[in-house]
Amino acid sequence: MNSIEKKVVTRFAPSPTGFLHIGGVRTAIFSYLYAKKMGGTFILRIEDTDKEREVAGSIEHIMESLRWLNIEWDYGPDKPGTFGSCIQSERLASYKKYALQLIDKGLAYPDPYTKEEVEKFRQDAEAQKKPFLFRNYRPETFDEWDGSKPLRLKVPEVKRYVWEDAVRGQLEAGEEMLDDIVLIKSDGYPTYNFAHIIDDLEMGVTHIMRADEFIASQPKFLSIYDALEIPYPVFVSLPPILRDDRTKKLGKRDGAKDILDYRTEGYLPEAMFNFLTLIGWNPGTEKEVFTKDELINEFDLHRIQKSGGAFNEEKLKWLNKEHLNSLSASKYKELVLKAIPAKYTGLPSFTEDRLEKLMPVIRERTHIMADVTTAFEVCEYDFVFTDPDVSLDILRFKKDPDVHSAAPRLQHLALLLETADFSSPDTIKSAVWDYAEQEGRGEVLWPMRVALTGLERSPDPFTVAYIIGQTDTLRRLQAAYDKIGHAK
Numbered sequence: 511m512n513s514i515e516k517k518v519v520t521r522f523a524p525s526p527t528g529f530l531h532i533g534g535v536r537t538a539i540f541s542y543l544y545a546k547k548m549g550g551t552f553i554l555r556i557e558d559t560d561k562e563r564e565v566a567g568s569i570e571h572i573m574e575s576l577r578w579l580n581i582e583w584d585y586g587p588d589k590p591g592t593f594g595s596c597i598q599s600e601r602l603a604s605y606k607k608y609a610l611q612l613i614d615k616g617l618a619y620p621d622p623y624t625k626e627e628v629e630k631f632r633q634d635a636e637a638q639k640k641p642f643l644f645r646n647y648r649p650e651t652f653d654e655w656d657g658s659k660p661l662r663l664k665v666p667e668v669k670r671y672v673w674e675d676a677v678r679g680q681l682e683a684g685e686e687m688l689d690d691i692v693l694i695k696s697d698g699y700p701t702y703n704f705a706h707i708i709d710d711l712e713m714g715v716t717h718i719m720r721a722d723e724f725i726a727s728q729p730k731f732l733s734i735y736d737a738l739e740i741p742y743p744v745f746v747s748l749p750p751i752l753r754d755d756r757t758k759k760l761g762k763r764d765g766a767k768d769i770l771d772y773r774t775e776g777y778l779p780e781a782m783f784n785f786l787t788l789i790g791w792n793p794g795t796e797k798e799v800f801t802k803d804e805l806i807n808e809f810d811l812h813r814i815q816k817s818g819g820a821f822n823e824e825k826l827k828w829l830n831k832e833h834l835n836s837l838s839a840s841k842y843k844e845l846v847l848k849a850i851p852a853k854y855t856g857l858p859s860f861t862e863d864r865l866e867k868l869m870p871v872i873r874e875r876t877h878i879m880a881d882v883t884t885a886f887e888v889c890e891y892d893f894v895f896t897d898p899d900v901s902l903d904i905l906r907f908k909k910d911p912d913v914h915s916a917a918p919r920l921q922h923l924a925l926l927l928e929t930a931d932f933s934s935p936d937t938i939k940s941a942v943w944d945y946a947e948q949e950g951r952g953e954v955l956w957p958m959r960v961a962l963t964g965l966e967r968s969p970d971p972f973t974v975a976y977i978i979g980q981t982d983t984l985r986r987l988q989a990a991y992d993k994i995g996h997a998k
């Protein structure tokens with residue numbers, strides 16, 4: 511059967527060697543999107559055959575990361591299929607079965623050499639300035655395989671390989687890439703090279719999406735497919751994720767950290783999903799903000815790019831803000847409330863009314879929820895809940911030589927605001943605007959804002975007055991006025 515007619519099956523196959531980072535998650539997203547788009551199946555497979563590199567807790571961590579991003583798997587470590595477990599260490603019988611088939615065909619043999627002997631071959635090759643290829647030292651006769659020695663492939667045909675990659679087009683590599691690679695190690699576990707091919711076969715995987723760094727190994731993989739006489743799936747090599755300056759691959763320091771750290775920082779999973787899909791794939795339009803369903807609908811293999819895509823943290827933040835703004839007001843408020851330090855939410859002046867009025871200011875300034883926490887921690891919103899301790903130095907408008915000139919202005923402002931309509935920042939603005947125009951905007955609005963907030967930088971004075979309300983506004987104007995009066 512032609513692969514186009516088969517139901518699409520994709521898989522994401524991480525090794526449990528630590529947390530999932532940006533690159534791995536992007537591979538998972540592309541595999542997931544394509545399966546969903548085609549009405550197919552998406553498998554999460556754990557490749558845990560290198561027991562030395564395994565990190566305890568990784569499988570749980572991987573599942574938690576994918577769950578956070580709403581990437582559901584049809585089969586996974588917690589959901590075996592008719593093909594059995596999705597954890598390689600629980601599939602050893604399958605690898606053995608195919609290994610024995612290869613032995614029967616004369617296409618696999620136990621490696622008879624000691625480590626020292628192999629090292630000597632390597633040195634020989636080096637002395638002759640030739641690449642070390644195990645097949646040049648293949649023994650003439652093969653022993654029985656009792657599992658105590660590594661089992662190697664007898665590469666079926668040393669030839670130039672030409673193959674199709676859905677992203678890269680036609681690729682080829684010479685015989686120097688082919689060797690008698692290890693299929694099963696002496697510890698009984700298969701190598702990645704062998705295991706993933708058996709799993710993909712048994713799980714019916716039709717499309718393999720993985721990082722393009724695997725292209726170099728492709729001839730080896732193809733020689734295993736050929737030895738087993740099984741058809742090739744579709745190979746889809748994904749471009750690397752580069753640093754924003756595109757000078758090299760994204761490293762740990764540039765943002766390739768644990769994906770769940772982004773959750774802690776207050777990124778939305780929807781934004782992260784959207785962002786990662788746009789690295790190395792594009793929809794062919796200018797549209798950048800997508801829901802998951804829209805992405806499933808739009809995704810296609812032919813728009814995966816060959817060249818690397820840059821990781822731009824500013825774009826991630828912008829997308830996060832866009833996704834935050836598409837949340838309902840109540841959901842948004844719930845996230846904000848979680849981000850505000852408890853010492854504020856416990857204040858008697860932390861009222862529903864003030865929070866509600868502050869919300870547009872928070873929305874305007876927030877890209878990720880950590881911004882809310884930081885703003886509170888650096889006391890940016892203290893003015894909402896407590897009267898400021900105003901410094902005369904800050905209160906003085908820079909063009910005024912003397913802070914005393916602010917006193918009559920504050921007094922006049924108080925007079926105007928006593929009868930003003932406080933139902934919106936705009937109504938407050940109209941109450942004082944003519945006066946500010948006539949007296950000088952900075953001369954009036956600077957001391958007004960500082961009297962209300964105590965801060966050099968804050969939202970505009972009308973918004974501040976609206977948030978804190980008429981009583982507090984008048985009291986704070988009076989307090990600043992009194993303070994000037996006491997100054998020499």
Ligand code: GLU
Binds near residue numbers: 522523702706719
């Ligand atoms: N276990 C491999 C890795 O973590 C997966 C490669 C593949 O998808 O075939 O890199």
